[in-house]
Amino acid sequence: MKKQILICLIWIGVTTLTFAQPPSYDQKLGEDGAKQIATTIGLYEEEELTAYVSEVGNRLTRQLSNNPFVYQFFILDEPIPNAFALPGGYVYVTRGLLALIDDVDQLACVMSHEIIHVHRRHSVRQMKRGFWPAVLQLPGLLIGAVAGEDVGQIINTPIAVGSSFFEAKYSRKHETEADDLGVQLATRGGFDPNALSPILERITQWEEARTERVEEKNYFSSHPYTPDRIQNLNDATAGLTVQLNEMHQQSILEVLSDLPFGENPDKGIFFDSLFLHPVMDFSMVFPSGWTYINQHNAVGAMNETKDAFLFLMLADTVKSPEQHGIEVIERAHNLNKKVKSESVQVNNREAFLISTVEQVDGEEMHVHFIWIQYGDQVFKITAIRSEDFKEGLKQASLSLHPLTPSEKARLYQKRLTLVESVDAESIAELTARTNNVLSPNLLKILNGLPADEDSIKGTVKVVSERPYFDENSDD
Structure with a gap:
């Protein structure tokens, strides 16, 4: 799964640290x-x-x-x-x-x-x-103690909007x-x-x-x-x-030829609130107007006030949804935490729902987990909010379905392609001949050409685009 915003991994500085560390x-x-x-x-x-x-x-x-x-x-x-x-x-x-x-x-x-x-x-x-600097974190360690380390790690991953990953x-x-x-x-x-x-x-x-x-x-x-x-x-x-x-x-350039360019659809792509994942073959709608987060191991959304999260991840497929839920119930009981649980159906798919409330800095955080059997896979959807968000979890879960033909048609993949120019042709001529999808300005930058250069010679990097799914294939 891929990010719509970028993930910054920023350690928190400790002012007492000395350089005597080995x-x-x-x-x-x-x-x-x-x-x-x-x-x-x-x-x-x-x-x-x-x-x-x-x-x-x-x-x-x-x-x-x-x-x-x-x-x-x-x-x-x-x-x-x-x-x-x-x-x-x-x-x-x-x-x-x-x-x-x-x-x-x-x-x-x-x-x-x-x-x-x-x-x-x-x-x-x-x-x-x-x-x-320190960054915003939710109580993922507390929630993770009940729901498992994967949830705690995702919530505790510092999230920031920016143009760099590690600052x-x-x-x-x-x-x-x-x-x-x-x-x-x-x-x-x-x-x-x-x-x-x-x-x-x-x-x-x-x-x-x-x-x-x-x-x-x-x-x-x-x-x-x-x-x-x-x-x-x-x-x-x-x-x-x-x-x-x-x-x-x-x-x-020989090694770089056919390099994926731009967003990699293999990790899934957001179209506003709609998330499409071609490899895992699912579509899901997240709350509208939220900030969308597409990580390698989870996809989700966060509201503007950063007090509500909804995200999906792949669970252990060896266990059924109910078995996943029972494990969480046992962990919760060992920690003297109260949870509510029930077996449910989501679009005729076996599912198991658990709800609990966490106290964080004197405020309640409502937490819901639902495991859904999706073919041979089991998805876990987590909803966290300072007010009850069970209805939001229900809507997102009900939106989960295999990609439709129209959704598949929206998915394209871009690749870096090497071509040879013909008789010092113009940028416009090369673009038309090679079906390059970059603007003239970006194409010049990609190839290290001056801004006022109108022709191009030799081996040229262009970006081609083609449907992710073969039009003649059912896959």
């Missing part, structure tokens, strides 16, 4: 964060591309001296271009970033920057300064250090250090065009403003010479 402390922080990321955002695990990214990362980390960490490299199944690293050696790039990249040097320079953040332990240093609030000093040492690391690994500036410019151009917002200069920003950063990079790369490694013998 590297194992970083490793534990990173390990915990990596589990959350895999569960909530999800990884893109295409074998060839993942191996390629890991090879770039391993070539870089072999150049580190006094390295206490074992590095791991992942592709995040997320369309927005970004990269980040968790303490202890967990380095991530997104699908969206890979789509913008033209050569292996750009990828290596971005990864070098993140590796330096890990190697220099910048995240832990920032925790010492208490820069990482470590690095200081300007640490960002500059990661740039300076990162280009040196890339050079030692056999990659061109001058490639970082172009990809930073392209990311900025893409996000400005996509969001229609111009990046504003802010001295207190956690990341240096890109034009200033590029000037600093030009100074840092002056005088560096590189012997390119053998990875340059293959174009990275």
